[in-house]
Amino acid sequence: MSRRAATDARAVTEQGGAGRQARDGFWARLALRFADFVEKWFPDAFVFALVAVAVAAVAALIMGAPATAVADSFSAGFWDLIPFTMQMALVVVTGYVVATSPPASRVITRLAALPRTGRTAVSFIATISLATSLVNWGFGLVFAGLLAKAVARREDITVDYRAAGAAAYLGIGGIWALGISSSAAQLQANPTSLTPELLSITGVIPFRETIFLWQSLVLAAIILVVSVTIAFLSAPGERHAVTARELGVDLTEKTATRRRRERPGDWLEFSPLLTIVVALLVAGWLLREFANGDPIVVISNLNTYNLLFLALGMLLHWRPRSFLDAVSNAVPATSGILIQFPFYAGIAAILTRAQSGDGHTLAHLISEGFVNLSTPGTFALVIGIYSATLGFFIPSGGGKWIIEAPYVMDASNAMHSHLGWTVQIYNAAEALPNLVNPFWMLPLLGILGLRARHLVGFTFVQFLVHLPLVLGLLWLFAGTLDYHPPVHP
Template sequence: MKNKETNANQDGLIARIGFSLANWSEKWFPDAFIFAAVAVVFISVVALIMGRTLVDIGVDFGAHFWDLIPFAMQMAFIIITGFVVATSKPVHKLIIRLSHIPKTPKGAVAFVAFFSMAASLISWGFSLIFSGILIREINKKVDGVDYRAIGAAGYLGLGSVWALGLSSSAALLMATKASIPSALYEISGTISMSETIFTWQNLIMIVVLIILSVGIAFLSAPSEVKAKTAEMAGIDYGKMETSEVKSRAEKPGEWLEYSPFLTLVLVLIGSFYIIHTIKNKGPVSALDLNNYNFMFLMLGLLLHWTPRNFLNAVAKSIPATGGVLIQFPLYAGIFGVLMNSGLTEKLVKFFLSISTENTFPIIVGIYSALLGLFLPSGGGKWIVEAPYLLETAKELHVNMAWVVQVYNATEALPNLINPFWMLPLMGIMGVKARDLAGYSILQLIFHIPVVLFLVWILAKTLPYEPPIFQ
């Protein structure tokens, strides 16, 4: 048991600000769906101002409502596969071992912050579940941890570096010709991951943001005497269950469910496809959205070993996909209203009028971050923004691949105060978005100037490249 600090005033300025913001957000934060609904209303009002009728807007909204269903399913599978891998017995055992490392409340918050960001570079879906389970285990071992501070730390991957990693929605979409809307493809062609995620400029952003975020998480965590613990909030984490319910078949018809035979066959067949694709396209070009999900799915199968364990994990992951499935059609409808209202062309002219090759990256960053308050979706929002941002980049001769990365770095910023992507983590922790938002807002205050500076200064190192059409 750690000895408690005798004076709450020992907390530094950052810790006091974080504590105040956490108390404020507990009272005032709305649900994620409200943000998307407000965006529909806002775009509709803009379309009316530009001369569209209510009937026109309704037709545009409904006609495009289902356009992103394939992409929404791909996003849902990122959550499902991330959950499946994170809740497998080998990974869960790893989490338990990691949970023994931190010994102090502040150390625990910083520890979770680091691993949430490191995991998000592999998969944002995996990061949310991995962090949630890690938080539950740490709370059993370390006394005096503020559940709001550690919860916000577990969400940091989604608010900082996830879009700079392997599951970046925008980067994966632009590398996947089948996922790019035809109107967008005519502007940009395909953009390989080697031009976005796998660049030294991207690595610099990742390293800087991880150091910054972990430092703020450590400094802002309140002392043990001032912390609001999970127990104080009436949260009982108890024992985290794995997906395995029983270990052997009880009826002849269940034999294949509890045997690894089918798992090994499926993984073997899937491995042949992965090897073939990498051999023909190379490891970078092969990493598009479909193949990324496919590889994670095969890994999840293998880690769960039997079909029954795998299916149990999948069943538990489904509730976490609800927000994606219900809100992506709204984004598609917004895209339809936006494209047919003529606003896209006006936005291109607007950005051209206020931008130069030097200032365009930072203007894109500010705009993408602001729009992200209303459209909390990395991939869905990119579909809305990409046509006019990439068209403007072409006119200004700005590297289009770096525009994707500017978007990736800055669109994560509003995630820190938008509750949409908190949903899977909240489910694991048993908390509300308002519980996490205060410490996330504190991170946002520090992240904004650093991220905008990085996307601006690093843009100077990249020349303009014409689009590639496959």
């Protein structure tokens, strides 16, 4: 493709694309305008974290907490989440490593050959994204992105590359938090990952009381079916599809340069011997854990979960050198987690530790506010709306839960609402703003070679449908569950 042709194509798609956008209809035009607004006015997510620190500090001072108490709480609590921060970073790294392994690449090639039309290809990518995100959101995001790129390389069908990219993102914007890599559910199931203040409020909540509730499984299934249907209906037909080539994206499959052994010391880097030893050790330990304990409890341990994916990634790459190269490529995607989670821990400490003269904390006052605003019948709806709104400004499932959980779960106890379902209310509602906030799109955009505005146009249509659907189902299912007091370890 000539440089002039590529320039003209980009002009059609990025500077209005009046003809095609007009044929795409009202929803596409509205969504693309919203995408332009988000890209122009939304700062980096780290700025939102800093704003949240300032708001929490000022609110605590207004409440009557001494300035020294606010400063001490923030500084002491800043490091409370270091173990959990490392755990969540490893979720991203191990998921990426597995998704980019040679066996996974072969599976992607075979899957990419299955769809028969451009629109079915988009819905197929959406299905894969949603299903894989239930296992590991990092894996699902990368795997679906590579699948979208592989489908776009096909010459026998015409696929709208924007719609395919948006479909690859639906796992993060749909049901990832209802799966086993859910930050909030993992956190609540692991007492060593909880702050002391939160543990005293919630106790330990196992997976069977969160993601394995039948209400949660039905909710995930409904969201999956609806998301795939919308992906199919909103994808442009082949006549109006904007291809990767028209967007100026180079789809040439780049073959990684294989390093060769250059010195005797390199031998072990290219030998599978040590990989096999590590895999056998992990497999033996896991078999014993599953044989002696409840499988649900075993898999809900975030350390076990990460160790399993780490060993799987090593096996799939086979040689330590290939594994290390994949890890190096994955690390940049963890930067937001590594720098922002400590700030979220500091915010949570201000909320739960800085006390006013009468002994009240900010978390206690917010909890009372939720209780006053809600009734047992409306609590799920109020919490869902609040969590979704806050998610626009703090796009982090685990970090935001640390901030919200002390007062949300305290209010849940006061309202006698099912604690596990309150976690799931948070999980389902927290995923909604991901459909329009580009923070978690960054790893995917790097794979696809696109900008956020290309994807948000389609994910915004999903958001408009998901918002009333998810909130309504959260409210409906809340009435089917009874309250159980916290269980402390």
